[in-house]
């Protein structure tokens with residue numbers, strides 16, 4: 001970046017009067033802030049204001065012992081004699097240029113105009129120390145405006161310098177000052193902490209510039225003081241030249257104007273330092289390199305022990321332009337977030353904090369806890385708009401609240417405020433999501449209650465799971481300037497990664513162990529052994545939810561007595577008489593006493609789905625699917641499958657909740673498999689460590705059984721074939737076993753169509769989902785109203801079924817409609833059952849029923865990678881024909897399907913096209 005020529009000129013002017021650039025730079029920065037970037041004010045009279053401010057700062061660095069030893073010197077300028085050509089100091093009131101200063105006593109030939117220096121007041125002599133309460137009393141006794149001579153210097157002493165999160169007790173102490181007890185009039189014998197007392201100090205007669213605010217003045221260096229000791233700041237003689245008080249906030253810097261907060265820029269970090277050295281220093285932008293080679297980093301990080309305590313470049317030999325360039329990269333512009341009024345910033349400056357009487361440094365735990373609570377309150381539900389920036393801003397507010405909490409007793413310990421990346425993840429995202437990790441060492445704890453599991457592998461795996469840019473300890477390229485992890489115990493840098501986590505990344509990081517976020521009775525982990533992708537974010541729900549217009553009514557009054565079994569007791573399946581709830585499935589319950597689907601019922605469902613006989617297909621006169629498109633020409637219905645359905649007992653039935661005719665409604669349990677095993681999960685997590693098998697697992701191939709593990713039967717995993725995420729079982733499943741329900745938002749088809757249109761425009765949502773049309777009964781009752789033609793969309797709200805991939809024809813799952821709480825045929829639950837025995841670790845798939853040749857498909861089609869030999873997505877003219885015959889050959893089909901009977905062209909034409917629509 002080209003150096004700002006005005007900065008360069010200012011350096012040059014100061015150099016001409018013997019002031020080094022290093023001295024000029026911080027003062028100039030503050031002046032710019034003070035003057036609201038009004039360069040004219042600084043440049044006029046050959047930078048006299050600048051020179052004054054520099055000397056003013058020099059004065060403030062008079063060693064305390066010297067001042068104390070010789071009180072008379074306190075308001076004087078002994079250095080003047082050593083540097084006769086130095087311009088006298090005067091801070092200029094805007095709009096009062098040219099007014100003679102009452103303290104004019106010198107001129108500076110080097111500066112080219114009269115320079116002014118204000119004599120300090122005699123009554124500023126520090127003659128003693130005052131305890132804090134005493135000082136406070138005195139302050140209380142001085143309400144209302146005080147004379148300018150008291151407040152002007154106070155203004156100059158205000159903590160305009162950022163107070164950083166790493167500031168320690170000495171910063172507090174040094175911000176308190178009292179007048180010497182034995183020489184001050186009551187009017188000037190006061191102490192203050194920061195800006196509070198300054199507000200009434202403003203003389204009502206004084207006409208201040210609009211920008212004037214009490215809390216920020218030119219930043220002058222505070223002398224280092226012993227903790228607890230207080231000292232009256234030097235005071236200026238009364239004159240009409242009140243200081244220009246800068247704006248309190250927002251904290252912006254003039255270096256450079258284009259160096260505004262950039263969230264992708266590296267983050268400033270704080271080095272909490274209990275020693276008191278170097279407090280208030282905005283630390284370097286971490287480079288990710290061990291020794292902070294980055295020029296930005298060295299700019300503010302290299303000189304923490306300088307006595308002036310003002311961040312300067314470590315490179316004393318820089319040229320003007322280099323310095324100007326460095327200035328332009330001032331880390332004041334590297335802030336990433338701030339509280340609403342700008343008091344606290346993640347760049348980590350707290351501009352107006354130090355002067356607050358009840359300021360204390362919150363501990364890291366306090367801060368995190370407060371943040372966690374805030375997140376829990378604010379982000380209970382995963383908000384798609386959840387922003388880390390907002391979260392960091394909230395963190396600033398938390399800090400402010402804590403720091404100014406008057407109920408806080410102790411201000412003594414100023415702990416290391418240095419959350420690490422993991423702490424941030426834990427404190428913010430985890431709490432935002434109400435998930436685990438709080439109180440643990442990792443936000444994704446392995447919930448192995450027996451304690452016998454070595455979690456080493458988990459951490460390794462967790463690290464593996466992090467998206468690359470989140471990997472801790474990464475010492476990447478120059479792009480990775482923000483990452484630098486050190487143990488907070490060692491009082492290391494705060495680590496704020498330059499990478500702004502997307503909410504998706506954050507969620508994924510913590511949902512690692514249970515994608516259901518505790519919503520299900522079992523846990524469902526996710527695992528990606530292929531790359532660093534995380535599952536896309538969505539709201540995990542266990543019940544379908546109406547989106548907006550869907551007409552789904554759940555009322556008890558709706559359920560007729562004749563549709564339930566109010567006289568049954570216990571388990572309907574073991575009753576000697578078949579109750580009414582079985583009447584819809586041929587007076588036989590759909591389930592066996594083992595909780596599986598009855599074999600013949602299942603087989604019927606499978607063959608109907610795979611090759612629907614004509615009588616099982618129905619065609620609407622005006623298909624809701626077509627109507628929802630709002631096309632000019634209504635396409636003919638493509639046909640709907642009249643499915644067999646299951647009717648489960650429900651609330652108006654008198655049977656037990658564990659009645660055998662209540663399977664789907666009890667959710668994902670897989671109790672039917674007997675012993676539940678997490679062996680694979682454990683294996684996957686601990687493959688790098690040795691696990692001593694406790695006993696053998698009976699239900700899977702991994703001969704490691706970890707007792708007392710929470711049930712985990714399915715797993716979301718990243719498929720190697722390129723289908724994205726998929727779902728697999730971790731245990732062997734028998735044929736006819738209930739796996740899960742398809743849960744999502746209940747939409748009308750019109751709403752779905754609108755959503756899809758948006759999706760294809762790239763406006764919203766996850767394209768990797770697939771809605772389900774609830775069309776099993778569409779044609780049974782004549783034409784459906786718009787709000788009765790329903791579907792389920794799990795793009796934003798859904799359950800684990802949203803991860804089940806498609807497989808053509810021979811999928812190991814089948815969807816079966818289940819009626820429970822409503823006899824309405826247009827709404828029903830869709831439950832997945834296994835079509836055959838499924839081995840542990842096998843991917844679970846279902847046939848979406850896609851016609852890959854249908855260009856008018858409601859959802860964007862994908863290139864099928866199911867790997868099935870019956871795949872319908874093979875672009876061969878007669879593939880369907882061939883596949884169907886292959887199925888016949890291998891016994892998957894019993895007879896020539898109806899669809900083939902509807903061939904409109906015969907093989908003899910060379911291309912077989914068929915339509916399953918006899919209309």
Ligand SMILES: C[S@@+](CC[C@H](N)C(=O)[O-])C[C@H]1O[C@@H](n2cnc3c(N)ncnc32)[C@H](O)[C@@H]1O
Nearest residue numbers: 723724725768769770802803805806864865866
């Ligand atoms: C219901 S989601 C299944 C989960 C999805 N794979 C994921 O990563 O979230 C459906 C989407 O998965 C992908 N998919 C499912 N089955 C597939 C298959 N057989 N071949 C290729 N992609 C498939 C497609 O992108 C489809 O839109």
